[in-house]
Amino acid sequence: MTGDLEGIRVFLASGIPIFFENIIYFFGTAIILLIMNARLALVTLIVTPLIAFVAFKFNRLIRPKYSEIREQQAALNTAAQENIAGVRVVKAFAREEFEIEKFEGENEKNQNLHIEASRISGSFFPIMDFLSGTCLVVLIWVGGSMVGSGEISMGTIVAFNGYLWMLIMPMRMLGWITNMAAQSATSGKRVFDILDTGSAIKEKENPHDPEEFRGEVTFQDVGFRYRRQAVLSGLDFHVPAGSTIAIMGATGSGKTSVINLIERFYDRTLGTILIDGVDIKDWSLRRLRSEIAIVMQETFLFSDTIEGNILYGKTDATREEVIEAAKAADAHKFIMEMPMGYDTIVGERGTGLSGGQKQRIAIARAIIKDPGILIMDDCTSAVDMETEHVIQQALDKVQKNRTTFIIAHRVSSVRKADEILMLENGRIVERGNHQELMSQGGLYYEMVNQQYKDLDNLDWNEISRLNAELEENSAQESYFQAKRKEKVN
Amino acid sequence: MDIFKRIFQYSAKYRKEFVFAILMHTLLISINLITPHISRIIVDDVIKNGQRDLLPILLTVLLAAALVKGVTMFVRGFLFEAYSQDCLYDLRNDMYTRLQGLNFILIAIWAAFFLL
Numbered sequence: 319m320t321g322d323l324e325g326i327r328v329f330l331a332s333g334i335p336i337f338f339e340n341i342i343y344f345f346g347t348a349i350i351l352l353i354m355n356a357r358l359a360l361v362t363l364i365v366t367p368l369i370a371f372v373a374f375k376f377n378r379l380i381r382p383k384y385s386e387i388r389e390q391q392a393a394l395n396t397a398a399q400e401n402i403a404g405v406r407v408v409k410a411f412a413r414e415e416f417e418i419e420k421f422e423g424e425n426e427k428n429q430n431l432h433i434e435a436s437r438i439s440g441s442f443f444p445i446m447d448f449l450s451g452t453c454l455v456v457l458i459w460v461g462g463s464m465v466g467s468g469e470i471s472m473g474t475i476v477a478f479n480g481y482l483w484m485l486i487m488p489m490r491m492l493g494w495i496t497n498m499a500a501q502s503a504t505s506g507k508r509v510f511d512i513l514d515t516g517s518a519i520k521e522k523e524n525p526h527d528p529e530e531f532r533g534e535v536t537f538q539d540v541g542f543r544y545r546r547q548a549v550l551s552g553l554d555f556h557v558p559a560g561s562t563i564a565i566m567g568a569t570g571s572g573k574t575s576v577i578n579l580i581e582r583f584y585d586r587t588l589g590t591i592l593i594d595g596v597d598i599k600d601w602s603l604r605r606l607r608s609e610i611a612i613v614m615q616e617t618f619l620f621s622d623t624i625e626g627n628i629l630y631g632k633t634d635a636t637r638e639e640v641i642e643a644a645k646a647a648d649a650h651k652f653i654m655e656m657p658m659g660y661d662t663i664v665g666e667r668g669t670g671l672s673g674g675q676k677q678r679i680a681i682a683r684a685i686i687k688d689p690g691i692l693i694m695d696d697c698t699s700a701v702d703m704e705t706e707h708v709i710q711q712a713l714d715k716v717q718k719n720r721t722t723f724i725i726a727h728r729v730s731s732v733r734k735a736d737e738i739l740m741l742e743n744g745r746i747v748e749r750g751n752h753q754e755l756m757s758q759g760g761l762y763y764e765m766v767n768q769q770y771k772d773l774d775n776l777d778w779n780e781i782s783r784l785n786a787e788l789e790e791n792s793a794q795e796s797y798f799q800a801k802r803k804e805k806v807n
Numbered sequence: 808m809d810i811f812k813r814i815f816q817y818s819a820k821y822r823k824e825f826v827f828a829i830l831m832h833t834l835l836i837s838i839n840l841i842t843p844h845i846s847r848i849i850v851d852d853v854i855k856n857g858q859r860d861l862l863p864i865l866l867t868v869l870l871a872a873a874l875v876k877g878v879t880m881f882v883r884g885f886l887f888e889a890y891s892q893d894c895l896y897d898l899r900n901d902m903y904t905r906l907q908g909l910n911f912i913l914i915a916i917w918a919a920f921f922l923l
Contacts, residue, residue, distance in 0.1 A: 323895055323898055323899055323902070326814060326891075326894070326895065326898065327891045327892070327894075327895045328891075329814070330814070330818065330887070330890060330891035330894055330895075331887045331888050331890070331891035331892075332887075334887070335828070335829075335832050335883070335887055338829065338832060339832060339835075339836055342833070342836050343836065343839075343840075346836070346840055347840070350840065350844075471847070471850070471851045471855070472850050472851065472855060473846070473847035473848065473849070473850035473851030473852075473855070474847055474851075476843070476846050476847055476850050477843040477844055477846055477847035478843075479843075480842065480843030480846060481840075481843050484839070484840070499811075502810075502811075502814075503810045503811065506810040506811070506813065506814050507810055509898060509902065510810065510813055512902055512905055512906070513901060513902065513905055515905070515909060
């Protein structure tokens with residue numbers, strides 16, 4: 319973006335004045351020369367069509383070459399960028415030599431194109447200088463004899479010489495100007511393409527913006543297609559306000575798409591989505607998104623203080639509210655252990671935090687927003703089991719009296735949900751709470767089995783029986799935690 | 808041509824700056840166009856015809872032209888730069904605002920495009 323905007327700026331700041339001055343110089347000088355002495359002017363100008371032809375020819379040759387150079391530089395950038403982004407893979411497969419050879423190949427093409435462009439430019443300027451010199455020779459030859467015959471004065475030849483360069487310069491600049499204009503047009507096209515891109519998500523006039531937000535979510539036969547491919551189909555579920563719903567399924571089953579539809583990052587293709595009984599398309603986008611907080615797997619913290627990052631959820635919150643949110647997210651303790659406390663700079667240019675610490679700051683950021691709907695998108699999958707336990711405890715506290723969507727791979731994250739939806743290829747294939755799904759012995763049961771099979775030779779029938787008996791399942795939680803720790807140690 | 812038309816439409820807000828810059832530029836070009844003519848007078852009238860009394864006047868004119876040229880160059884450069892920067896400021900803000908309104912996939916496509 320910066321390069322394209324700079325291209326436009328150069329056109330406005332330099333291209334326009336240079337174009338303007340060359341036009342004035344060319345025609346202005348030609349008129350002055352004709353007024354001073356029409357015969358000498360015409361004789362001197364006899365070479366100028368040839369100069370214009372050479373400049374035109376040069377432009378025809380050099381423009382495609384510059385275009386090839388730009389494409390090759392893109393290929394070179396891609397090679398370098400892929401290598402940097404995939405450095406772990408490169409090193410893991412010991413493919414450094416291959417990558418170096420690949421880069422050298424692209425680099426050589428780039429070098430050859432530049433040499434080719436230099437060869438064209440290099441042959442153009444001597445020809446132009448020769449033709450310009452010819453003009454001077456004609457001027458002195460014809461002008462000198464005219465001075466001798468008293469037809470013109472010595473001063474006229476001096477003035478003619480001065481004006482001659484003003485006439486030749488615009489023609490010499492022709493190639494440069496057209497190339498710059500072409501580059502500016504390309505930059506302008508890219509910039510205006512973005513400005514013209516319409517948002518697919520439109521807000522209706524006088525959108526729904528009630529005083530109260532309950533957080534009741536209903537999907538009625540919802541389908542979603544992306545690039546002609548069905549992502550979700552026939553989704554039917556109801557989430558009463560304040561309840562917790564978990565969505566599980568393999569990668570690509572459509573879990574995150576459900577969340578994207580609730581946030582209205584995309585619009586459903588079929589069916590109806592209701593929030594508090596009102597079609598999601600009728601809601602004010604700003605209001606809807608202000609009532610939803612999301613904690614993602616990949617936590618992003620801005621280069622700002624911890625307080626600044628938490629305040630991102632509610633910019634007008636007080637320090638007390640920030641501390642309260644941090645306490646609820648179980649982050650206050652480790653924040654206070656930092657030398658600058660809440661004023662510690664984090665993010666790209668700040669202190670490095672562990673995955674669990676970043677996640678808890680993100681939870682605090684979501685809590686301070688006091689959202690009607692809380693979405694946790696696989697937010698504990700990238701942390702170790704001990705951290706997961708700490709985060710889970712923090713989440714349990716904030717989920718209370720709030721509609722919560724949990725997307726997770728780990729059974730331990732969803733076990734307490736009021737309803738668990740199992741997705742497969744964008745469809746709900748199983749639904750129910752933990753106990754119900756365990757007793758069904760289907761996909762969820764298999765997933766539980768798979769996740770815990772390495773821990774011990776557990777008697778799963780016995781565990782299912784325990785599940786039914788223990789309301790809070792705390793025994794099972796402790797059992798799994800202990801077994802996991804044993805396994806880790 | 809449509810692209811240039813749009814660029815100019817975008818900069819229409821700063822028309823005054825642009826027109827003044829073009830006037831300054833025209834003045835600068837005019838001074839440059841006058842200079843060889845003064846050289847002609849010096850050669851023909853002062854050197855050849857011996858009208859020495861003209862020399863101080865012509866030299867003053869040349870000096871004044873050089874001075875005006877310097878000032879004009881500065882003002883013109885400043886005005887064109889200010890004009891381009893003002894347009895760029897608006898374009899950059901509009902682009903950023905537009906990017907905020909785009910959905911994820913379009914932003915990802917554009918980001919990849921610009922990286923290349």
